[in-house]
Amino acid sequence: EIVLTQSPDFQSVAPEEKVTITCRASQSIGNNLHWYQQKPDQSPKLLIKYASQSFSGVPSRFSGSGSGTDFTLTINGLEAEDAATYYCHQTTSLPYNFGQGTKLEI
Amino acid sequence: QVQLVQSGAEVRKPGASMKFSCKTSGYTFATYIIHWVRQAPGQRLEWMGWINPNNGATNYAQNFQGRVSMTRDTSINTAFMELYNLKSDDTAVYYCARGGYLDVWGKGTTVTVSS
Numbered sequence: 001e002i003v004l005t006q007s008p009d010f011q012s013v014a015p016e017e018k019v020t021i022t023c024r025a026s027q028s029i030g031n032n033l034h035w036y037q038q039k040p041d042q043s044p045k046l047l048i049k050y051a052s053q054s055f056s057g058v059p060s061r062f063s064g065s066g067s068g069t070d071f072t073l074t075i076n077g078l079e080a081e082d083a084a085t086y087y088c089h090q091t092t093s094l095p096y097n098f099g100q101g102t103k104l105e106i
Numbered sequence: 107q108v109q110l111v112q113s114g115a116e117v118r119k120p121g122a123s124m125k126f127s128c129k130t131s132g133y134t135f136a137t138y139i140i141h142w143v144r145q146a147p148g149q150r151l152e153w154m155g156w157i158n159p160n161n162g163a164t165n166y167a168q169n170f171q172g173r174v175s176m177t178r179d180t181s182i183n184t185a186f187m188e189l190y191n192l193k194s195d196d197t198a199v200y201y202c203a204r205g206g207y208l209d210v211w212g213k214g215t216t217v218t219v220s221s
Contacts, residue, residue: 034207036151043201043211044151055209087151091206095167096141098151 002026004088006099013106017078021102023071023088032092035064035073038101039084047086048073080106108132110140110202110212117218118192126215128185128202135183136160138205142176142187145214146198154200157185192219 003026013019023033031051036044046055048064051071061076075082083106088099111129118124128140142154155166157176164176175188185202199214 036208038151043214044203044208045211046207046209049207049209089151089153089208094165095169096153098143098153100150 001095002029002090002093002097004090004097004099006086006088006102008102009100010103011105013078013104015078015080015106019075019078019104021073021086021104023066023073023099025069025071025090027093028068029090029092031067032090033064033066033071034089034091035062036087036089037082037084038087044087075104078104078106082106108204108210110204110210112200112202112212112215115216115218117220119221120193120219122192122219123188123190124192124217125186125188126200126202126217128187128212130183130185130204133204135178135180140176140178140185141203141208142200143203143208144198144200146195149198152198154187159185192217194219 005024007022033051035048037047038044047058047062051066052064063074065072085101085103087101109131113127136159139156139158141156144152157164159178173190178185197219199216201214203211
């Protein structure tokens, strides 16, 4: 099965800074990699689909890139409301595993 | 708007089963698969499987094979998941989510398994 490893596990950043979260797959998954944001006691929300396609209604400061095994979620100009845990998720090969999550503190 | 409404929190004893529901609205139920994902306290998201509401086809994660059943009722646009032989480490929030890239999620159903 495909394992997704995110880094870092935790990051503390100041408002207006830029942050980059990476997700590495144990084998190639093409571009079938999606990013979600989850705030405490809420369900996850889709941010980026197919590695780089922004989902409708998501602020433009969120962007994604990558293909194959290495992927990146970038948040430009952090805002206080971006404090959350971010997960990557692959839908290439069963089981559709998630990364372990990256907790962002603003 | 698209909504996935899940059933309320439950408590179950070890060895019992739990049937979850996910009532959809705002779109054509048959045209998007429904995934089930769970999250134990403080843990990562764990994919459990999907069901195709169009034909009832299912695919389950190996971790749950033999202990999970996903069904649907197209007359009420609702997907169901039943988890059998519950253990304490099945205590979690269980989510349903729509489509190939899980674009809409329910709010989740919390299940506590405790004697």
